Amino acid sequence: MNPANRPEMTQRFEAIYNEAVARKKALNESSQPMIYIGMATCGLAAGALETRQSFEQTLLEEDLAAIIRPVGCIGHCYAEPVVIIDHPSSGFPPLFYQQVTPGKAKMLVKSFLAGGDPLFEHVLGAMKANDMVPQVTDFPRFSQEERIVMGKCGLIDPEDIYDYIAEGGYLSLIKALTLSQDEIIKEIKNSGLRGRGGAGFLTGRKWGLAKDAQGLKKFVICNADEGDPGAYMDRTILESNPHQVLEGMAICAYAVGATEAIAYVRSEYPIAVKRVVTAISQAEELGLFGEGAQGFFDIKFSVFKGSGAFVCGEETALIQSLEGNRGMPRHRPPYPVQKGLNGHPTVINNVKTLASVPAIINKGAQWYRDIGARQSPGTAIFSVVGSVVHPGLVEIPMGVTLETLIFDICGGIPNKKGFKAVQIGGPSGGCLPADFLATPIDFDSLSGAGAMMGSGGMVVMDEDTCMVNVARYFVDFTQKESCGKCTFCRIGTRHLLDILDRITKGEGREGDLEQLESLALAIKAGSLCGLGKTAPNPILTSLRYFRDEYEAHIMEKRCPAGMCRKLTAYYIDLDRCARGCDACVGSCPVEAIFTTKNRKKGIDQSLCVKCGECMAACPQQYDAVRKVSPPDKAPVIERPVEE
C-alpha cells in the first residue's frame, strides 16, 4: 500500500477539483434553463424516457435552447417522473414538478420556458428558499428526512464524475489517504457506524479485524445483492450516485490494506451495473485509483454480476458464488475477514454502509454520533411501499418512530382505510400491528419487537390485507430460495408452506397452529445461515399478533380481510344493480357475468376467478358488487336457461 507522495497527490487532486468546479460554474452561468429529469429504473418505469423525448421535441419545435440533464432518483416514487427546472432568467427558483407526463412536459416548455409562467398547479415546491413559492422542505416528506447517504441522489448526474467532485466528492478519500490506517479505523469505530445489511455489526470492528488479519492479498466487497422483494435502496444509490459508494470502498480498501475491490451487483439491475462500470472507468481515467503507480494508491476495481439467488446476500454464500460455485453458505468461523475470497481476508459491507463512510471521514465521528439513536447512530433508509399515500425511499435518522415514518412522512393510508400492520425487513422480518407504532426505528428496538432492520424493506398493509396470506407469501419465497444445505430449512420450510397453503384454502385443521410454531422454532435452531434462522419470522410474528385471523381461517373457513381467494366470493346485489347497465360484463376476463331475467347481472360462481375487476368496474353510484367470506354467504343467483 503506497499512497503516492502526499503533497503531489493533493496537488493532483486540486487540479481535478478545480476543473470540476469550473465545469459546474460554466454550466450555472450559461443563461440556458436546466431541466433535470429523474432517470433511474423507477423513473424510467413511470415514463421518464417519453417525458425526456417530449421535452427535446418541444424544445426543437419552439426553437428554444435548454440543457437536459439526466439525474438519478430522488426517492419520491409517488411523484415519478420527477423533473426539476432551473430557469434563472425567469426570476423563479429551481422548481420541483411531479408526475411530468409527456403532455405536461410539452406544456412546461411552452408556458414556462417560452412564456415565463411556471404553471404553479403542477409545482410541488421550490428547491431553494425564496419569497414566491413554498419550498419542498416545508413538506414533511422532505423536512423530516436527514440525507447522508442519499444526499446527492437525484441532484447530480450519476454518469459524470466531475458533477460528484464539484459537490465535494472524493475529498474524503484524499483526506483519508493522509491519515494512517489505524486513524481511519479508529474514526469509523468511534462513529459507531453499524452494518446496514441488516445484522448491524460494528463496521469499525470488522475493518480492524481485517486489517490485523494475515494474508498475501486482501479484498473489499460491496454487497449489492439486494434480493428482498420490496427493497430497492441499494439499486437507487448505485444508479443515482455510484461514486459515493466507490469512494467508501476505496477508503475501506486503504484502511484494511486491500488491493482489490469488487462490487457485487445483482444482474437484475442492469442500469446499476452499467453506471458502476462507467463510474469505475471514469475514476481510473482521472487517476483516482488504478493498479500500480497509476492511481493515488494501488487498487483494482471490478464488478461481479450476481445471478439471482437470495441466499447470496449472506456473505459466505456470496463468496462461494464469486468463486464460481453454488451459493451455499458455509460455517463461520473462520469469518470472511480472516479467510474469505480464495482464502484471503475479505471485508464485505453493504452499499449503505460504504456510502456512509465518506461523510464520516469528512465531518468526523462525533458529528455522525450526534445523528440518530445512541446505540444506532446515523440514518436508516427505508423503501416504504404498499398502502401509503407517498411511497418511496425515505432516509431518516435512527430513532424516529414507525408512526412518524408511516403517517407523518409518508402520508398514512390512502382510500380512508385503516392501518393493519407494517412488515419490516422482508422475508426475514416480521409484521408489527398498530400497538407497535410507537416503536423507535433502530436495530435493537426492532429486533426486540420481533421484526428486524433487515434490508430496509417496509410494506404497509391496510385492513384489506390478510396476514396469513402474507406469511404464506414470505414462506413461499424463502422456501424457493433455500439453498438446500440444512435439512430444517430445506424440508421444514416446505412443510410450513404446505400447512399455510391448506389454511389459506380453507382446509386448515385443529393443531395446525401448534405445529407451525414448533416447526418454526426448530427451523430457527437447526439452520446454519441467516436465511433459515430468520425464515420463520413472518409466521412467528403474525401468529403472535394476529392469531385470531389464523383461527378464523381454520375454524370458520373465513378470511377476515377477504384476500384469500378460495375463501371469498363476489356477488351482485340485485337491489343496487342497475337494469340494463353492462359495465361489469366487459371487465370480466372469464365471462362469468350473465344477465338475469329482469336485465340485471349475476356472477356464475363456478367460473369466477375472483379477480375483483367487476367491483372496480361497477359505477360508483350503483356500487352493487359485494365481496363476502366465507363464500357460501353469497346468495345464489341462477343463470337463466338459454332458450
Next chain:
Amino acid sequence: MNYSASEEEAGLPDKIALERDVAARLKGFDNHRRNLIPILQDIQDHFLYLAPEAILMVAEHIGIGASEVYGVATFYNQFRFHPPGRHPIKVCLGTACHVRGGDIILENFERKLGISDGETTTDREFSIERVACVGCCALAPVAVVDENIQGHMAPSKVEGIVLGYKIERDRIDRERENEPGEPA
C-alpha cells in the same frame, strides 16, 4: 453473428453457428473456475438461454464436469435452459405487488396465453416468467413485457397487451403477404 435470415426468423441458431460463437466467446476468459458464472452470463446475454451444447463447451473450457456446470447454473434464478418467447413477459411478485394482487395478473396472463409460468407458447411468441421484485413498488402491480415496465396492471390491461401484440403481428403478416416479389 452469421445466422441466415430464416434461422434468425425462427429464433433458433443452428448448432454449428452456436458452437462457433460460444467458442469465440470462451476465448475472452481464462479457464479459472471463478469465470464460470461470468461465462454463463455472457452466453445467456447473447443467446437468451443456455443450450446443452454451450454447457458442454463451458465444462470443457474450465475443465470440470458438465454436471457441475449444470449444477451451478440451475442454482441461480437467472439462467434459463429453454429459449424464451419473442415477447418475454415477466410478472413481478414482490411483496408490494403481491399485496396488490400480482398473482391475479400472473393468472390472467397464464389463462390468456394458455401456458404456465416458466413456459413458452408453441408459436414462440410469448413466454411467462415470475420475478421477485423489479423495484418499482410504487407502481404495483407491475409486469415487464419486452423490457417495457407496465405499472398498475389489471386483468383488463392484460387482455389489452396481448391483443395489442396479436394485432401488430397480423398487420406484419398482412404486409408481408402484400409485398410483391417476396417469396412466401
